[in-house]
Amino acid sequence: MKPFWILVSGLVGGLLSWGLPGDHATLRAADDVSRPNVVFILSDDHRFDFLGCVESCPDFLETPHLDRLAASGVHLQNAFVTTSLCSPSRASILTGQYMHHHGVVDNQHEVPPGTTFFPQRLQAAGYQTGFVGKWHMGHENDEARPGFDHWVSFPGQGVYFDPTFNINGTRKAFTGYTTDLLTDQAVEWLQQRQDTDEPFCLYLSYKAVHYPFEPAPRHHGRYEEAPIDYPETMANTERNYRTQPRWVLDRRYSIHGIDHMETGAFDKDPVPDFDDLYHRYCEAVHGVDENVGRVMEVLEQLEVADNTLVVYMGDNGFHLGEHGFYDKRDAFETSIRVPMLMAWPARLPAGKVVDQMVLNIDVAPTILDFCGVDPAATREMDGRSMRPLFAAQPADDWRDHILYEYRWEWNFPATPTTLAIRGPRYKYVYAHGLWDQNCFFDLQTDPLERHNLIAVPAFQEKIAAMQQQLFEELGESGGLQLPIRRPTGDRLDQRKRAN
Secondary structure, three states: OOOHHHHHHHHHHHHHOOOOOOOHHHHHHOOOOOOOEEEEEEEOOOOOOOOOOOOOOOOOOOOHHHHHHHHHOEEEOOEEOOOOOHHHHHHHHHHOOOHHHHOOOOOOOOOOOOOOOHHHHHHHOOOEEEEEEEOOOOOOOOOOOOOOOEEEEEOOOOOOEOOEEEEOOEEEEOOOEHHHHHHHHHHHHHHHOOOOOOOEEEEEEOOOOOOOOOOOOOOOOOOOOOOOOOOHHHOOOHHHHOOOOHHHHHHOOOOOEHHHOOOOHHHOOOOOOHHHHHHHHHHHHHHHHHHHHHHHHHHHHOOOHHHEEEEEEEOOOOOOOHHHEOOOOOOOHHHHEEOEEEEOOOOOOOOEEEOOOEEHHHHHHHHHHHOOOOHHHHOOOOOOOOHHHHOOOOOOOOOOOEEEEEOOOOOOOOOOEEEEEEOOOEEEEEEEOOOOOOEEEEOOOOOOOOOOOOOOHHHHHHHHHHHHHHHHHHHHHOOOOOOOOOOOOOOOOOOOOOO
């Protein structure tokens, strides 16, 4: 049970907020609030349920600033990514497009020429724009990208300590913890903007909590003695794998599986201990939360918080033992679900929880909509503005299912090309290019996705219908053209032998 103060703060915030007009058309037409500033904060691999305001969050994990953001704004508790992998997901956030449209299919290759990011639209509409943090589309490229007046970044995944940042074309070495240093850069830009009469958009993209999970020294060991509630599907038992595809069991012994860790010295595995992995992950999440609090405090100090739209989300989910994994990529719930919080004190209701399924591709059209950008700018986007979901009477024509796509990677071959369709209750998962079975889950009776119902006669009609819908929608959208890319980067394909 979560602390009572969280519930109370949400209620009080709702009573004190301006509230939301009765329908989204009224919200668009309102003229009592100027165009909002935007602060978009992206963390890496922060799973949806590691927030204090989520009932299933570990009891010991502290995220007071994110909890406060949820209480003062909107918690979109069914947020998903369309591809659970760093670069494709980040490209989907910036473009509002599925992976098969923006073309960033893995972590190794550059963004295709001519790609348009939503900050370019804001820039053209008069916004001052700044990017601070991890870009990771073009593995070794830290050069400034279109759409940003101010640029602070680093190549690829970056490092947790003592980074070198490319600041508007000049590289500078820093000493300290990268999450803190990125916040320093973001705060400095907010405080030193030249034209304060124009609205701004800050895109703050943390490296944390990406593996290897390294918390700030002040937080290291904070949760060392905290008990771990190991996932039920983590055990290597007949019950957990009786109906799962063979590749799920095999992946348990891959570089992203828990039976590849805790091995002997000869294996040279980078993850020697699951408990250590889990605790360091939680400590890194706490560090992100602390830095989100710093940003929010500066917005208050600058007296711009009331008219600033703040969005927080993770770029992917992450397994911490579920199904024997510590990774993402696949279409299981803990891989594709992410935290998403949105606050705008002047216009959005406080303490609102949205149940409808939203996607990372909805972020760009939502921000552009709230900022008054011409709707024509979103015509090539696959996502939708989430504005209707915040009205007193939410629109009843919102999506009733989501699509998911992941392309097999030469670098990490344990996870097959995966296509999936998920509705409120059922999920169908298709694995391409291997001799194995597909998956069908009833999320209502089996939220852990332990029991694959693909061969159950009673569900064959539903399975066939969802498979047809998946392939029809992807086919109409151009999502069935599977690219073959030239191998590049290291290949981590070693597996530990199963008994």
